[in-house]
Amino acid sequence: MAKTGKKRNRRRVLGILALLFVLVGLYFALIEAPPDAYQGDVQRIMYVHIPSILTAYLSFFIVFIGSCLFLWKREKRDDILARSAAEIGVLFTSLTIIEGSIWGKPTWGVWWTWDARLTLTAILLLIFVGYLMLRSLIEDENRGAVCSAVVGVIGFLDIPLIHMSVYWWRTLHQPPSILRPDKMPWENVHPSMLIALAVNFAAFILLYFYLLSLRFRVGEMEEEVKTLKLYGGAS
């Protein structure tokens, strides 16, 4: 009980910290950061677009780790972790695509184009939507978890492809601003913009871990309910 209380307190602190960073991040993104020399104010979408996709990558990395551990040890906790991370990863990937589309209209003139990076990101979203749907399609719960874990591992392999797509193919999407092999972030982005991006990235990461801990606990409790119902806890 004391352990649960401690965890709850830790989650509350994480939530407050996330909220604080979100507010500071909004201030930096919408007020403090200067407009881009070429794109003007519309470039401010970058402060949510990049943190969204990096958070989605992190989420699918956790799915990958959770899935590998589940396939190896067959522990329910790893499956719950992977499932929780996949759900939140799908949310952040969807948001990335929507933000990108809104950013694309004024800069490229189109809401969507079948560019390599955009298409691979859409495929990533479809893979993990499939990952979540697979559980409801397979009646045997354990088999469903194993099949999902395999999809989770394979799905993660799409991320290096997305990252490298702007180098391998001629794309409309610009090369990475932050994770570049040839330049450090501060050599590529002006410090005033980099600070705004860093604060927003921290806000997204804190919010992500808050959501993940909450969703993971829900998954754990749902398993407990299932077990209690199965073994007559209600009788």
Next chain:
Amino acid sequence: MSAWGFVFLAYGIVWFALLIYLFAVKRRFRKVQKELAQLSPAGDRLNQG
């Protein structure tokens, strides 16, 4: 639409979606917590008492 229009549209969608998801998970959390309390032995004792 002006540049700020696109910016507010993007930010609005992001934070609205994240808030909706947060409330949905919190609601599910409360629901399953209640169910668990009813099913667990402590919950049974409370129900019997």
